Amino acid sequence: MEWFDADGYTLARALVQRGVAAVHVVAFVAVLQQFRPLLGERGLLPVRAFTARVPFRASPSLFHRWYSDRLVVLVGWVGVVVALTLVVGLPQQGPPWLPLLAFAVLWVLYLSVVNVGQVFYGFGWESLLLEAGFLAAFLGSDDVPPPLPVLVLLWWLVLRLELGAGLIKMRGDRAWRDLTALYYHHETQPMPGPLSRLFHLLPRPLHRVEVLANHVTQLVVPFGLLVPGPVASTAAAIMIATQLWLVLSGNFAWLNWLTIVLACSAIDDASWRWALGLVGVDLGPVAPVGDPPAWYVVVVLAVAALCVWLSRHPLRNLLSRHQAMNASFNALHLVNAYGAFGSVTRRRTEVVVEGTRDADPGAATWLEYEFRGKPTDVRRLPRQYAPYHLRLDWGMWFLALGSSSQLRWFVPFLGRLLDADGPTLRLLAHDPFDGAPPRWVRARLYRYRFATREQRRATGQRWVREAEGLLVDATDRARLARLQ
Known part of the structure; x- marks a missing residue:
C-alpha cells in the first residue's frame, strides 16, 4: 500500500483534524449565540420564510422539514460537543470509521446551518469550513497511516485558496497591481483589529513591500505544494507566516486560522522534527500502524474521484478572465472557488x-x-x-x-x-x-x-x-x- 499511505505526514494529519475541529467549535458557539436573533423564529430573516420559498434540493438542510429555536440550540450543542471530542483526539484513537462519522455529523449539521443562513452566512469561509471538514473526515484514525489521496486533495484546496485570492486581486483592482492597496485596506477593512491603525500608519514604501510579498505568497509560493517534502514544507511555512501577519492586522473571522491549519497538511514529519528540534522539542518515535482496511481504501478512492470530477468547475474559474470570488458550484459546498478582497474600498x-x-x-x-x-x-x-x-x-x-x-x-x-x-x-x-x-x-x-x-x-x-x-x-x- 505504499502508493496509498503517507507515513511521513502523521503530525500533519493530527494538526489538520484537531485544527479543523477547533474551528468548528468556534462556528457552533456562534450558532448558539447569534443564530436565533438573526434567523430564528423572531429573527431578522426567519428561517421559515426562507424555506417556504427555496426548495430543499437547492439548499439542503435539516431545517427544511421543521425549524424551531430549540432544534437549532440542539444542533449547536451537538456540534460543540462532537467537535471538542475531535479536538482532544478521542475519535482518532478508534478505528478509521469513528473520526469519519464524527466529522460527517459536523458537516451535516453545519451544512444545515449555512444553507438557511442567507446573507448572514454568505461568506467564503463558510464553504471553506464545510470543504475542510468533509476532507478531514477521510484522514483516518491513529490505527492507519494518513491516506495520500486525501492529503493531495488538501494541498489542492490550499492551492485554490491562495491562488484564487491572488488572481482575483490582480484581475479585480488596479490598486493591487500598482502596489497601493494597503494605503487603504487596513483602514477600510470590514472589522479592524487593535493593531490595524498601527499597520495603517506604517510608511507607504513598506505598504508596497507588503503588497508585493502578498502577491509572491499567493501567486508563486502555492505551486511549491506540488513538490512534497522540504519544498512543500517551506511553501506552507511561508503561507503560515503571511496568514499570521493578517491575523495581527485585522479580524477576518476564521479565514486566516483555517488557512493556517490547512497549510499544515503540507508540512511533513521530517520538517516538523527539524523545526521543533531547534527549540529543543523531541517528538519521539512514531508508533507503528497497520495496513488500512479494504473498505477504507475504497471509500477514500471514491471520494478522491468525486473531488477530482468536481474540480473542473473551480479550475475553469481560476483560468477565467471573469473569475468569480467565493463561489460554490453545488448545494453541498464541495470543491469551491475562493478569493478575498478582489477590490479595495478607498474610504x-x-x-x-x-x-x-x-x-x-x-x-x-x-x-x-x-x-x-x-x-x-x-x-x-x-x-x-x-x-x-x-x-x-x-x-x-x-x-x-x-x-x-x-x-x-x-x-x-x-x-x-x-x-x-x-x-x-x-x-x-x-x-x-x-x-x-x-x-x-x-x-x-x-x-x-x-x-x-x-x-x-x-x-x-x-x-x-x-x-x-x-x-x-x-x-x-x-x-x-x-x-x-
Whole structure:
C-alpha cells in the first residue's frame, strides 16, 4: 500500500483534524449565540420564510422539514460537543470509521446551518469550513497511516485558496497591481483589529513591500505544494507566516486560522522534527500502524474521484478572465472557488444607529448604539474577535457599502430596537437605554478614517469622523410599519 499511505505526514494529519475541529467549535458557539436573533423564529430573516420559498434540493438542510429555536440550540450543542471530542483526539484513537462519522455529523449539521443562513452566512469561509471538514473526515484514525489521496486533495484546496485570492486581486483592482492597496485596506477593512491603525500608519514604501510579498505568497509560493517534502514544507511555512501577519492586522473571522491549519497538511514529519528540534522539542518515535482496511481504501478512492470530477468547475474559474470570488458550484459546498478582497474600498463609511426617548425627533437628544466589532465610538480601541465571527457587524459593513440585500434585515433590526428586544440587544456592545424602548430610531452615515499620531495625542481619538447624511430618517413604530 505504499502508493496509498503517507507515513511521513502523521503530525500533519493530527494538526489538520484537531485544527479543523477547533474551528468548528468556534462556528457552533456562534450558532448558539447569534443564530436565533438573526434567523430564528423572531429573527431578522426567519428561517421559515426562507424555506417556504427555496426548495430543499437547492439548499439542503435539516431545517427544511421543521425549524424551531430549540432544534437549532440542539444542533449547536451537538456540534460543540462532537467537535471538542475531535479536538482532544478521542475519535482518532478508534478505528478509521469513528473520526469519519464524527466529522460527517459536523458537516451535516453545519451544512444545515449555512444553507438557511442567507446573507448572514454568505461568506467564503463558510464553504471553506464545510470543504475542510468533509476532507478531514477521510484522514483516518491513529490505527492507519494518513491516506495520500486525501492529503493531495488538501494541498489542492490550499492551492485554490491562495491562488484564487491572488488572481482575483490582480484581475479585480488596479490598486493591487500598482502596489497601493494597503494605503487603504487596513483602514477600510470590514472589522479592524487593535493593531490595524498601527499597520495603517506604517510608511507607504513598506505598504508596497507588503503588497508585493502578498502577491509572491499567493501567486508563486502555492505551486511549491506540488513538490512534497522540504519544498512543500517551506511553501506552507511561508503561507503560515503571511496568514499570521493578517491575523495581527485585522479580524477576518476564521479565514486566516483555517488557512493556517490547512497549510499544515503540507508540512511533513521530517520538517516538523527539524523545526521543533531547534527549540529543543523531541517528538519521539512514531508508533507503528497497520495496513488500512479494504473498505477504507475504497471509500477514500471514491471520494478522491468525486473531488477530482468536481474540480473542473473551480479550475475553469481560476483560468477565467471573469473569475468569480467565493463561489460554490453545488448545494453541498464541495470543491469551491475562493478569493478575498478582489477590490479595495478607498474610504470607510459607517452606519451609526441612534435612538431617543424624546417625543420630538427634531429637537431630541440622540444616543448611539455601540456594536461589538465595527467602529462607532471614535475613542474606542477596536477589539480582537477573530476567529469568532460577528455576523451582525459584518452585515453593517456591507450595508454601509450600499448593499441592497442588507436592507432586508436592517429595517426589521430597527424594529427590534424600538421593541428593546433582549436577544437583539445582546448582539450589541452597549444599549444606551439600558433595556428601555426608545421612542425613535434613525441611521446616520459617517466617513471614518484613522486618526494620525498628532490627532491621537491632541484628542485621544483613534478615529476621526465626518457626517455624510442619513440612511434612515427618524422612525417610530408607525413609520416603520410603512417601510416594511
